[in-house]
Amino acid sequence: MQFATICKIAVDNGKPVRIGVNGGSLNPELVMQKMEENTDKNLGRTSDEIINECMVLSAIQSTELALECGLRKDQIIISCKVSVPQHLIEVYRELARQTDQPLHLGLTEAGMGRKGLIWSSTAIGILLNEGIGDTIRVSLTPQPGGDRREEVYAACEILQALGLRSFSPSITACPGCGRTTSTTFQELAEHVEAYVRARMPEWKRQYEGVESLRLAVMGCVVNGPGESKAANIGISLPGTGEAPSCPVYIDGKKYKTLTGTPEELASQFRVIIDEYVATRYTPRVTAPPALV
Ligand code: SF4
Incomplete structure (x- = not known):
């Protein structure tokens, strides 16, 4: 369909239009020029630099x-389809x-799994982080039968990591080091994550x-x-050779010390989380809008 025809339809229905520019289908005359x-x-520019310039020119002209x-x-x-992070930037x-038009960010053909996630992020x-971009998409090639929502989860994590939006509670777990030989903190972190995920809809x-x-x-x-105090609720489990007690901090202040088996610790920590949520957050009067 001709560009002018698409514009006419958009004018008639008043809906937003995404102007998409793709490096592979740039106007060949513009690129040649x-x-x-x-x-x-004798400007000494690389072909990548020239293609990138043509993409910007094409997007501005189409706008x-x-x-x-x-x-x-x-x-x-405006959306420019690029598959290399440095080119996108x-x-x-x-x-x-x-231009001050809204910009849609997304690395096209980012690839599968770890590579797609890291390159896109x-x-x-x-x-x-520079204040550029109004909508985003993390394009991931799914595994056969994989969950296509992974793209959405990844996009949410990027926005949350930068402090731009919050979608779900964040759980910081230390990576572990020579100070700890048990896996209790990893198991508790996993348990807390699963618990919070299950409780979040409610x-x-x-x-x-x-x-x-x-x-x-x-x-x-x-x-x-230190990290526990920086969170709303933080717990520090005993490292190697440390007394079997676990200080809990709430909003930076020591709240209590937990002891017991890993299962008992998990159960006590769940109660603390529930109490915190019930007392620190304002009850809603109306249901939140559904995510679309
Ligand atoms: S919190 Fe303790 S166990 Fe975890 S990484 Fe830091 S020093 Fe190591």
Whole structure:
């Protein structure tokens, strides 16, 4: 469908339009012109730099065309499809310099598993941290039969990591080191994570702001209390050779000390979390809006 026809439909229905530019389908005349300019003026630019410049130019030109066709500025969002993090950063920094239109960030063809997650998070995180970007997508190639919602979970984590939005309580668990030889802190961290995940749907319906809750499960009482105090609720388990007691901190202050088997510790910690949620967060008067 012709660009002008798409714009006309958007003008008629008033819906937002995403102007998408893809490196593989750039206007060949524009690319040729920039390549020749590079040669004639001996500019020494790489072909990647030229392609990135053409993507920005193309996005800006298409936006101007859409505005001429009658679209409102608030109907237009720009998206440039790039598969290398450094190119995404370069293209979007330039777009942000040249336009105040909303920008959609996403690394296309990011790949599977760890690679897709890390490449996407690196590029999107750097841009968002600079205040660039209004919507995001983490494109992941799923495993056969894999859960497509992984993309959404990853996007939520990026926004939460940067402090831009809160979707669910964050649980800090120390990585473990020579100070601890038991796996109790890892098991408790997993247990707390599963417990919070299970309780969140109900808590979200009942309390305002519960998604900003911060928990910490640390592996020793030498360095653990620092991180525990920084959380809303933190517990430091005994490291190697330490007394079998676990100080719990609430909002930076020592609250009590727990003792017992790993199961007993988990049970006592759950009670503390429940009490904190019930007393520190304001009950909702209406149900929260559904995520779409
Ligand atoms: S909190 Fe203690 S056990 Fe955990 S990484 Fe730090 S020093 Fe090691």
